[in-house]
Each structure stands twice: as structure tokens, then as C-alpha cells.
Amino acid sequence: MTRLLLAALLLGLFVLVWQGVASLESVDDLLVASPVETAEALYDEFDLLWDNALVTLVEVLLGLAVAVPLGVLLAVGMHLVRPLRDAAYPLLVASQAIPIVVLAPIFVLAFDYGIGPKIAIVALICFLPVTVNLLDGLRSVPPELLKLMRSLGASRLRSLRSVELPAALPSLFSGLKIAATVSVIGAVFGEWAGADEGLGRLVLLANNQLETPRVYAGTVLLTLMAVGLFLAVVAAERIACPWTRKEKLV
Amino acid sequence: MKAHLEAPVTEPLSLENVTRRYRGLTALAGVQLALRSGEVLAVIGPSGCGKSTLLELVAGLQEPDEGVVTVLGATSAAERRASCAYMPQRDLLLPWRDALDNAGLALECQGIRRAEARRRAAPLFERFGLAEFEHVRPAELSGGMRQRVAFLRTLLPGRPLLLLDEPFGALDSITRAAMQEWLAEALAQEPRTVLLVTHDVEEAIFLADRVAVLSPRPGRVVAQLDVQLPRPRSTTDPAFVELKRETLEALRT
Numbered sequence: 181m182t183r184l185l186l187a188a189l190l191l192g193l194f195v196l197v198w199q200g201v202a203s204l205e206s207v208d209d210l211l212v213a214s215p216v217e218t219a220e221a222l223y224d225e226f227d228l229l230w231d232n233a234l235v236t237l238v239e240v241l242l243g244l245a246v247a248v249p250l251g252v253l254l255a256v257g258m259h260l261v262r263p264l265r266d267a268a269y270p271l272l273v274a275s276q277a278i279p280i281v282v283l284a285p286i287f288v289l290a291f292d293y294g295i296g297p298k299i300a301i302v303a304l305i306c307f308l309p310v311t312v313n314l315l316d317g318l319r320s321v322p323p324e325l326l327k328l329m330r331s332l333g334a335s336r337l338r339s340l341r342s343v344e345l346p347a348a349l350p351s352l353f354s355g356l357k358i359a360a361t362v363s364v365i366g367a368v369f370g371e372w373a374g375a376d377e378g379l380g381r382l383v384l385l386a387n388n389q390l391e392t393p394r395v396y397a398g399t400v401l402l403t404l405m406a407v408g409l410f411l412a413v414v415a416a417e418r419i420a421c422p423w424t425r426k427e428k429l430v
Numbered sequence: 431m432k433a434h435l436e437a438p439v440t441e442p443l444s445l446e447n448v449t450r451r452y453r454g455l456t457a458l459a460g461v462q463l464a465l466r467s468g469e470v471l472a473v474i475g476p477s478g479c480g481k482s483t484l485l486e487l488v489a490g491l492q493e494p495d496e497g498v499v500t501v502l503g504a505t506s507a508a509e510r511r512a513s514c515a516y517m518p519q520r521d522l523l524l525p526w527r528d529a530l531d532n533a534g535l536a537l538e539c540q541g542i543r544r545a546e547a548r549r550r551a552a553p554l555f556e557r558f559g560l561a562e563f564e565h566v567r568p569a570e571l572s573g574g575m576r577q578r579v580a581f582l583r584t585l586l587p588g589r590p591l592l593l594l595d596e597p598f599g600a601l602d603s604i605t606r607a608a609m610q611e612w613l614a615e616a617l618a619q620e621p622r623t624v625l626l627v628t629h630d631v632e633e634a635i636f637l638a639d640r641v642a643v644l645s646p647r648p649g650r651v652v653a654q655l656d657v658q659l660p661r662p663r664s665t666t667d668p669a670f671v672e673l674k675r676e677t678l679e680a681l682r683t
Contacts (some may be wrong), residue, residue, distance in 0.1 A: 327486075332536045
């Protein structure tokens with residue numbers, strides 16, 4: 181509870197400083213929107229913002245729906261098949277070293293203008309944290325435990341199901357938390373590379389039109405979207421891994 | 431040795447001239463040991479003498495470089511694994527399973543469904559002083575309780591040979607003493623052939639019918655002492671103390 185209060189206090193302080201700076205005589209209204217102006221934009225243009233937010237949310241969720249199963253399958257495959265791990269690991273890391281800003285237009289060119297490239301970009305930046313974290317979790321099971329399972333006559337699949345996967349579940353959730361936060365960034369980049377709807381595109385457009393309050397309002401919504409996804413993962417983790425719950429997280 | 435006269439009964443366990451090396455280090459050198467049916471044999475030795483290696487060889491988790499390990503007439507690792515119930519030093523309970531599911535894990539590994547494994551594990555909780563702890567997760571159990579659950583997990587598949595690797599090594603001395611009494615009682619109720627590895631002389635004499643002493647690395651059997659004391663035993667009994675002195679002497683040479 182105290183922690184929640186402290187976080188709220190810091191946020192309040194931030195908004196206060198923001199309002200103060202934006203209200204300064206020397207600060208142009210076109211350059212910086214104040215919290216009050218942002219709130220007004222959120223209220224007045226809610227329908228526009230909301231419709232576009234839904235488009236982006238769908239891109240994000242579909243991207244995650246592709247990335248998470250793919251990441252899980254890849255991690256389990258790499259865990260079980262050593263040559264696959266050795267072969268795929270460098271490629272995985274390389275896939276993240278490509279700047280997504282550069283990759284996005286290439287995807288839009290290669291596929292089309294619609295939702296496809298956005299899903300692909302979200303999936304591309306989300307599957308790595310899932311794969312790497314889950315793989316680390318699977319590999320961190322103490323060898324004595326696997327030895328015990330072997331002595332109990334467990335098959336490889338039984339060990340995976342009864343020991344390694346449950347043991348790696350908290351690691352999977354760590355990966356999902358990262359994926360949840362970066363997924364929104366991926367969708368925005370995807371929209372910037374070419375789109376006719378979505379919150380990312382709306383923000384970019386509003387920026388060009390010097391509709392500064394709308395830019396800020398869109399950014400706030402994008403942030404809330406990422407925070408919401410993160411909290412959803414936290415909630416899912418608390419349900420799925422009750423044994424890791426030592427104290428309340430939020 | 432009566433066994434040679436009454437021939438056809440297969441010995442539960444025999445090690446003949448067993449040698450095991452790791453990267454140039456000899457862990458065990460020509461170990462010669464045999465267990466009679468229903469006997470509790472304690473193997474004792476200084477740390478690093480290859481005690482755990484010995485257990486893993488018997489359990490079918492390792493193969494000897496030389497010599498033969500025979501468990502109930504079988505020599506292949508897979509058959510040895512099928513006849514042995516191995517209890518490692520750490521309890522290795524799964525934190526996401528409650529005590530009953532942890533005890534039932536061994537049964538599930540044999541393809542028995544979880545619900546049935548729970549059903550079979552439940553009566554043992556009553557008998558071994560764990561009633562009302564069935565649905566508790568390991569994190570909420572004390573060290574001694576966890577070790578009991580681990581022991582039930584070992585016992586449940588009903589394998590004839592129990593292999594205990596310093597089962598109470600991680601416990602504080604008060605809990606350890608209580609657990610030794612508990613194990614002696616449990617074995618009286620549920621007689622098994624037991625190979626117990628420990629570095630605690632008192633534990634060995636308290637629990638075993640016979641104590642085999644291993645030398646420092648490379649481990650070999652340097653002495654075997656019969657423990658012919660009535661049970662329940664008392665560590666302060668003069669005969670006990672005398673036996674302890676003899677064992678310690680054998681350890682020193």
C-alpha cells in the first residue's frame with residue numbers, strides 16, 4: 181500500500197512539474213501541451229482516439245498471439261534438441277540486433293499496407309524475450325532434480341511436463357512482462373512505416389499538423405495500453421504461479 | 431556367511447570390485463560389498479570418499495568403469511533403476527505441488543494418474559506423522575517435515591532396495607536426532623533392504639545392522655562392523671559408545 185502511495189506521489193509530482201513548465205511564458209503552446217490541455221484533448225476527441233486505439237490494440241494482441249506460442253515452442257524445442265539450440269541462438273540474437281525502425285518499412289514494402297506487417301513487427305520484437313527467458317528457466321532446473329526424476333523412471337517428456345515446465349513458468353512470465361511492454365512500441369513503428377489507421381499513425385499525423393494536445397493524448401493512451409498489458413501479465417502470473425507469491429507485488 | 435550355503439536366494443545387492451574414475455581422479459577403487467535381504471547397511475566415510483558415487487552406481491544413474499554392480503540379479507543400469515528407490519541428500523520437493531502430490535510424484539512417473547497417486551499416498555501420511563499436512567506446499571513445511579515427505583516419495587513405488595544419501599545431512603542436529611528415530615520407527619513398520627550413506631558415525635550405528643567404512647579417496651571398504659544392538663537403540667548405551675569408538679578408529683586408519 182505504501183509503495184502504491186509513493187508511486188502515485190511521484191506521478192503527481194511529475195504532472196505538477198509538467199504543468200509548471202508548460203505554463204511558462206516562454207514555452208510555446210504548439211511545442212508543449214500541458215496536462216490540462218492533454219486531458220481536454222482526451223475528453224473532446226475521445227471517440228477518434230478510442231477508435232484508433234482499438235486498431236492498435238488489435239495489432240498488439242494479434243502480434244502477441246503469434247509471438248507467445250511461437251516463442252514457447254521455440255524455447256522448448258531448443259531446450260530438448262541441443263543442435264537446434266546451438267544453431268538458432270545466434271540467429272535469435274541477430275534478429276533483435278536489426279533496428280526495428282529500419283525493418284518496419286521493409287516489412288510494409290514486402291507484405292502490404294494492412295494489418296499483416298504490424299502483426300509481424302510486434303511478433304518479431306516480442307518473441308525473443310519470451311524464448312530467451314523461458315529457455316533460461318528450463319535450463320536452470322537443478323541437475324539433481326533431473327537425476328531424481330530419472331531414478332524414479334520418468335521419461336523425458338514426463339520430466340519436462342512435471343518438473344521443467346512448471347519450474348520455468350516464472351521465467352516465462354518475466355519474458356511476457358517484457359513482451360507486453362515492447363509490443364506497443366512495435367505496433368507504433370509498424371504504423372509509422374505505413375498505415376491508414378491506428379493510434380501510432382494518429383500521433384504521427386497530429387504531430388505533423390501541430391495538434392500537440394492530440395499527440396500527448398495519444399501518447400498517454402499508448403502508455404496506458406502497455407501498462408495495462410503488463411498488469412494483465414502480473415495478474416496472470418499470480419494465478420498461474422501461486423507458489424512464488426511471497427508478498428504482494430502491487 | 432550363511433548366504434553361500436542357502437544358495438538360491440538372490441542377494442538384493444552386490445558390488446564386485448567396483449571402480450569409478452572421473453577425469454583421472456579415482457573416486458572408488460575396487461569396492462566389494464553385499465547386502466542381505468532386509469538388512470540396513472550404512473556406508474560411512476570422510477567427505478569426498480565417493481559415497482554418493484557409490485549410491486548413484488547402485489541406483490543405475492552411473493556405470494562403473496570396472497567391476498559389476500548387481501541389483502536383484504540384474505546388472506543393466508535400467509534394471510537397477512527399476513529396483514532402487516533413491517533418496518538424494520536434498521529433499522528436492524517441487525514447490526508448486528502440495529505435500530501429497532510431491533509424495534505421489536514417484537507413482538506418476540510410472541504412469542499412474544495423479545488422482546490415483548494421491549489416493550495411494552494419503553494413508554501413508556497418517557501412518558508417518560504427516561496427517562493434516564497433505565495440502566501444504568513445501569515452503570510452509572519445516573526441514574524435518576520436508577524430509578519425511580521426500581521419504582514417502584521414495585517409499586511409495588514399493589521398490590525393494592532403498593538408497594538413502596545422507597538423508598538428514600541438511601538438518602540441524604536436534605531435528606536430525608528426531609528424524610533418525612522416526613526413520614528407525616518407519617523401517618520397523620515397513621521393512622526394506624536399505625543402503626544408507628552418511629558421514630555421521632552415530633547415525634550409522636543408530637540405524638544400521640552393519641556399518642561399512644570407506645577410506646579417503648580413492649574409496650575402498652576398509653572395515654565392516656556388525657551392529658548387534660537391540661532396538662530401539664540409545665546413543666548413550668555403553669555398547670553403543672564402544673561401537674562408535676571402534677568405528678571412529680576404523681575411519682582414522
